[in-house]
Amino acid sequence: MLDMGFGPNFEKIVNHPTMHPKGIRRVCMCSATFPDEVQALAATYMEDHIFVTTGIVGGPNPDVEQLFFQCSKRDKRAKLIEVLQDLGDAKTIVFVESKKTADFVASFFCKNNLQVS
Structure with missing residues (x-):
């Protein structure tokens, strides 16, 4: 930030x-x-600060499964709904670029009967 x-x-x-x-x-x-x-x-805001990293900096966490789906921009929302529905009740984090986009995606999920918190 x-x-x-x-x-x-x-x-x-x-x-x-x-x-x-x-x-x-x-x-x-x-x-x-x-x-x-x-x-x-x-x-500048901290004294005697410690920088802590986990795993390999820039590398994926081995405990996290990462999947990649290639689709057109107009198909993103439908693909996201499909993936989330396939996951069922599994808790999932969806990362987006900004708070504005997060608000839009949360609204989109609600309209598609997906629980958002």
């Missing part, structure tokens, strides 16, 4: 008079990707 324009908002929060100073406050930042520029920016 820092590299998506939320830096000023975060800056306002950490510099608020009621916020504990760096070194006393606790900050935890988690991300599937953590480019060098974002790591450097995050370090």
Whole structure:
């Protein structure tokens, strides 16, 4: 979020008079990707920070099954519904690019009687 324009908002929060100073406050930042520029920016908000990775950086987690379906843009929604219906009641995470897209997909799921949380 820092590299998506939320830096000023975060800056306002950490510099608020009621916020504990760096070194006393606790900050935890988690991300599937953590480019060098974002790591450097995050370090400005943390003291003695630790960068933890799991698995091979940039590699798939061996505990996660990844499937790839090639389809046209106009067929994406139908294919997603098909895949989710094939999974039945299995809990599933659908990753999308933005909150706006997540809201759209959640609405689409509801219209197609798929439970969303």
